[in-house]
Amino acid sequence: MNDMIIEVKDLHKTFIRKDTGTELKVLQGISTGIRKGEKIAVIGPSGSGKSTFLRCLNRMEEPTSGVITFNGEDITSPKCDINLVRRKMCMVFQHFHLFPHLTVRKNLTLAPVDLKLMTQDEADARAHELLSRVGLADKIDEWPDRLSGGQKQRVAIARALAMNPDVLLFDEPTSALDPEMIGEVLDVMKELADSGMTMYLVTHEMGFAHQVADRILFIDKGIISEEGTPDEVFDHPKQPRTIEFLSKVLRR
Numbered sequence: 001m002n003d004m005i006i007e008v009k010d011l012h013k014t015f016i017r018k019d020t021g022t023e024l025k026v027l028q029g030i031s032t033g034i035r036k037g038e039k040i041a042v043i044g045p046s047g048s049g050k051s052t053f054l055r056c057l058n059r060m061e062e063p064t065s066g067v068i069t070f071n072g073e074d075i076t077s078p079k080c081d082i083n084l085v086r087r088k089m090c091m092v093f094q095h096f097h098l099f100p101h102l103t104v105r106k107n108l109t110l111a112p113v114d115l116k117l118m119t120q121d122e123a124d125a126r127a128h129e130l131l132s133r134v135g136l137a138d139k140i141d142e143w144p145d146r147l148s149g150g151q152k153q154r155v156a157i158a159r160a161l162a163m164n165p166d167v168l169l170f171d172e173p174t175s176a177l178d179p180e181m182i183g184e185v186l187d188v189m190k191e192l193a194d195s196g197m198t199m200y201l202v203t204h205e206m207g208f209a210h211q212v213a214d215r216i217l218f219i220d221k222g223i224i225s226e227e228g229t230p231d232e233v234f235d236h237p238k239q240p241r242t243i244e245f246l247s248k249v250l251r252r
């Protein structure tokens with residue numbers, strides 16, 4: 001039985017440089033997948049294609065070629081309604097992207113109500129439940145600009161959860177935070193991982209990746225250079241490029 005939620009086959013992404021018109025090949029043939037309940041951490045140097053890979057999964061970036069299937073549907077097909085897919089494959093961004101003109105409550109309830117997935121009362125109750133889960137129930141009627149960075153990111157996670165997604169995509173969710181705020185966001189993400197949420201996580205937090213991930217993907221120059229369990233990749237890396245990368249990031 002195939003229990004893959006997402007399958008990726010030979011994914012390529014090429015950008016055209018605006019200044020010169022030359023091609024920049026960012027992804028060069030990635031094939032992988034994620035099973036229900038699996039947590040996958042994507043690591044690698046800056047500019048390696050990690051975030052582009054993640055954004056291609058729900059077509060925030062259009063793949064140049066390759067096939068992505070989600071719950072058995074080819075979502076790279078022109079016939080695919082990608083907006084329906086994004087309801088079940090939600091992304092948490094590096095810079096929060098909360099609506100500044102809406103309260104925390106409205107940030108969480110806007111999409112479920114507008115899409116007629118819930119009534120306003122149901123969405124309000126769900127918002128309170130999720131904010132309690134991330135430790136921010138008392139901020140439900142607060143404005144985003146009155147929150148700390150860590151609080152904004154926890155609200156962003158709650159907003160993604162409000163759609164009852166099958167998969168959460170995290171694109172470096174702690175990299176824009178002050179060091180003292182990183183822990184509060186990682187604690188929420190660990191609770192999600194422990195609860196069985198299916199997660200793709202692009203991160204520079206190696207200790208966290210080792211702790212929560214079932215599998216590590218090391219992406220370098222647009223390909224998966226190494227893949228395995230956290231113990232295999234962090235403690236017994238095989239590829240010279242992985243060894244070089246980890247020797248630099250783990251000694252900090």
